[in-house]
Amino acid sequence: MGIANRIEKLKSSLFSVEPFVCAERASLVTEAYQKYEHEPVCVKRAKALNHYLTNMGIYVAPGELIVGNQTGAPGGVPVFPETQASWLSTQLDHISERKFHRLDVSDAVKAQLRSILPFWKGKTPLDRGPGLLPEETRAVYDMNPPVISPNLTIKNSAGHVVPNYEMVIRRGFKHILEDAKNRAAELDRTLPESLPAAQFYRAFIIVCDAVMTLAQRYAKECHKLSKMENDPTRASELESMAQICERVPAHPASNFHEAVQSFWFAHLVVMLEGDGLAVSPGRLDQYLYPYYKSDLSNEVTNTDDARELIENLWIKFNQVRQLPDVPPVGQYTAAFTMAQNVIVGGQQSNGKDATNELSYLFLQIERHIRCPQPALSVRLHSRTPEKLIRETVETIRRGGGKPAAFYDDAVIPSLMNNGVTLEDARDYAIVGCVEPTPNGNCFGWTNAAMFNLARCLELSIFRGDQTHSENIEPEKVELPGTFAEFLDSFKKQVAFYVEHMCVILNTWDRIQSELVPLPFLSTMVDGCLACGTDVVKGGAKYNFTGPQGAGIANVADSLAAIKTGVFDEQFISFEALKDALRHDFPDQRIQQYLINKLPKYGNDDDSVDCFAEEIAAHYCNCIRKNKNPRNGCFRPGLYTVAAHVALGKAVGALPDGRKKSEPLADGVSPAHGRDRNGITALAKSASKIDHVLAGNGTNLNPRLHPQLLEDREGRLAFQTFLRALAELKILHAQFNVVTSKELKEAQYDPERYKDLLVRVSGYSAFFVDLNTDLQDDIIARTEHMV
Known part of the structure; x- marks a missing residue:
């Protein structure tokens, strides 16, 4: 079979299989948690991973040269009950009915999961986290529509990390394991601070053994298949793959194929340990x-x-x-x-x-x-x-x-x-x-939360009298007499909600470290081994928390509209503008004036770009002064993944002419259709934002x-x-x-x-x-x- 033809067959088989929910991991991890219930949580997590890697189903697909899969059959999607149980129990009957994100769920799998999920009640971060919030912060968290969307990092284990795969390929897990044993032996067990380190090293050693066990299982499977294969070329490939799996990732890679396979085993097991994206x-x-x-x-x-x-x-x-x-x-x-x-x-x-x-x-x-x-x-x-x-x-x-x-x-x-x-x-x-x-060497929690700047602007305009929302706000102020007063009140709104967002995220950070440590990931993040600390507890050399500001272009365009249309040209009073927004622009003349007669971000126009620059800097500076529990800092970003569509549904009509519930602008890109002077002007507008301040990432699209x-x-x-x-x-x-x-x-x-x-x-x-x-x-x- 030619190379191109074989690759096309692998690609075709990838998308020909209907994805389905697989309960195998949930079952095995639950067994391990029950068996090792009284172990320290990091050791329990390590033993649960080892139990899964030792007993999960494995297979080698026809024609593939790199082995290792999430579940025992193509298309399987594992369940992580330690983080997903609380919401999965309410969605189990609907997963196969979704139009999007649809997965097949058999009756047998539903029954198996229903027998497992009750064990996890009250034990997930989502179960535990919100109850730990201070009363005022809990009110902000419960706002509907919200300013802050922080649940991406509490409904899953922590992810968003680049492990040190080079070190695994170069050294192998046998050497990494020996380092951990030596560190553990050097501990002074009489010191109270040595206890968590000793537990960490114990978990570290267990997971190193676990990944090597998985590789040996694949080595045996490839060897078995080679004996059954009629095609001598494929039989030779399978035997070579068996020898590769016998060597890596336990030992240093000695050639390109071993290096790729060693990487894949390490990468795969990180994603089998936790469900972080x-x-x-x-x-x-x-x-x-x-x-x-x-x-x-x-x-x-x-x-x-x-x-x-x-x-x-x-x-x-x-x-x-x-x-x-x-x-x-x-x-x-x-x-x-x-x-x-x-x-x-x-x-x-x-x-x-x-x-x-x-x-x-x-x-x-x-x-x-x-x-x-x-x-x-x-x-x-x-x-x-x-x-x-x-x-x-x-x-x-x-x-x-x-x-x-x-x-x-x-x-x-x-x-x-x-x-x-x-x-x-x-x-x-x-x-x-x-x-x-x-x-x-970094654990950056980079997609920590979405912060809806446009929703903050809406609160500043309405002072909480929007009928569709229950609003928490820092202070009640009379209608602004000048644009400067309005801008100042908006900035206070941003600072107020940023403060509460950081409280929420630090609470999530703490509960993740208590419930879902990641000992295997910790083997591949520099700093963890040396200090004897799990990556989710602050073991990495660098530790950040990264929330994103969304809607920067809508805010800039709206501020320019208020300054020009209300205060400078006095085309419309502030009260009349509020009324138009409250009723979603019943008078089209007002909407068209706001859209077509006022400056828009994305056209290299300083009169509006200055607001994108100013508000982005204000948001970033409010974020940057905060610290996280891992002895690191908060690092702001200005991107939205796909959240600008969902976040737009939380915001009513805005002074930029955008109607209620329409998508917000994407990252640091202009609002759709408002960039009319070409891509060079668009880039020049975006460059006026200080991207160095927004070090957690910006998105020009x-x-x-x-x-x-x-x-x-x-x-x-x-x-x-x-x-x-x-x-x-x-x-x-x-x-x-x-x-x-x-x-x-x-x-x-x-x-x-x-x-x-x-x-x-x-x-x-x-x-x-x-x-x-x-x-x-x-x-x-x-x-x-x-």
Whole structure:
């Protein structure tokens, strides 16, 4: 069988299987929790993981070269009762009826889960966390509609991390385990502070053994299958795969195939330990390259064989899925994305360009495979080779929204602004959608919460007299006599809710560390072994908490509208504006004035861009002064995943002309259709925001007409544009290259367009898998020609 044909069969089988809920993990983990009920929680978690990896079903798919799966059958999605039980019990009968995020659930699985879930009542973070909030903060948490949406980080275990996979590939778990044993032996057990460290090392040793046990099980399975295989070529492959699994990840990888397999075992087990999203491979082109280069030099492999291994890996990324809570989590992470971010290019820790042959190979493979996972990104800087820029543009123009571009000129200073050393900052990767992180040594809680800036503005306008909401607010103030008074009251609203958000997130942080430690992940985050502390308790070298501000463009446009329309031109009184907003613009003349006659962010107009800059800075500075329980700081971001659609439903009509419940603007992008002066003006507006302050990530998300990149001249112009974004100190940009016509046709005839990949907001998904609101949101984005 040819390589291309085999890869196509693997890809076809990936999407031909109906995903289903698998109760195996839930059953085995519950057994372990019951058996080891009186063990320290970190040890209990370690033994539960070991029990699962020792007893879970395993299989090797026909033709695959990399082994390791979430469940014992293709399409299985595991259940994590330790975090999901409280909401799963209410949704179990509806999961198979969903239009989106649908999973098959058999009657047998329902019965099995119903027998398991009662054990977990009152034991999940979601059960325990809200009751720990102070009374005033609990009132803010319970607001409906809310300002703060913080449940992404309490309905799942912690994720959003780039583990140190390079260390695993280079050293192997046997050596890592020996280090832990030595650390444990050196403890002075007479000291009271040594007790948690001793428990941690005990758990650490158990999980190292567990991952090696899983690999040995796959080695035996491959060996068994090789004996049964009639095709001598495939039999030889299976025997070679058995030998690889016997060696890695226990021992250091000695060749490219071993390095890829070692990575996959480590990556997979992180996601079997916890259900946190966005466990990201990071700089895969950097830490696999020495093995690739050595194998090519020694003629152990060739480029075609290496390509097939990486294409296998790309398909494996898409086999990993999570059981989503709908609502509300599914509104923010549509189409089963796991946000496994691979980034290429960038710099070495000494500042030299890091681009290598794998950087180009990964971009080429992305053009071939074209699946939602991994989330592929590229790092650009002033010394990036022109060839990498060309390959990036060539990949972008094929559609799918990949790769996203990240700019070292903004990212590295933003990391250093949060205490990261220059050497570590130069080695950054991207976690999840758009969040920069030090590589292998950081626990950043990067998608900690969504903060609805537009909802804050609404509260400032109405002082709590909106009939559809129960509002908590810092103070009651008379109607503003000047615009400066109004702006000041709005900033007080933001500061008030930020304070309560940080209380909520620190409470979630504490309860996660008490209930859901992650000893296996801790084996691969630098700092944990040395200090004997789990990653969720603060063991990492760097610790952040990263909440996102949403609706910055709507707020900027609205403030410009209030300043100009109410106070400067006096087109409308403040009371009349409130009345128009309360009734969702019954007078179209008022709405059209607000939309068409007043300045809009995204057009390089300082009179409105100044408000985006000012409010973004205010939000970021309110966030940055707070500390988290892991001895780290809060790090703000300005991106929305897909939450701008859901968050828009919580906000009434706004002074920018947006009607009630319509989507908010996406990240630092303009409100849809308001950027009328071209993509260069859009970029210049976005550059006025201080991206260094928003170090947890920003999201600039333009849509391009494919005609723009059809000819060589257009592609060269776009290459120049990509380099210009670095000079503008933009942190991140991503591009959909698709017409409105094609998107509307896909809505009408989804079967014809089932392979249409689009960028949602920080991640890519098949367009037909998105709900209608998200589809409409993508269609509504300005289609730039120049």
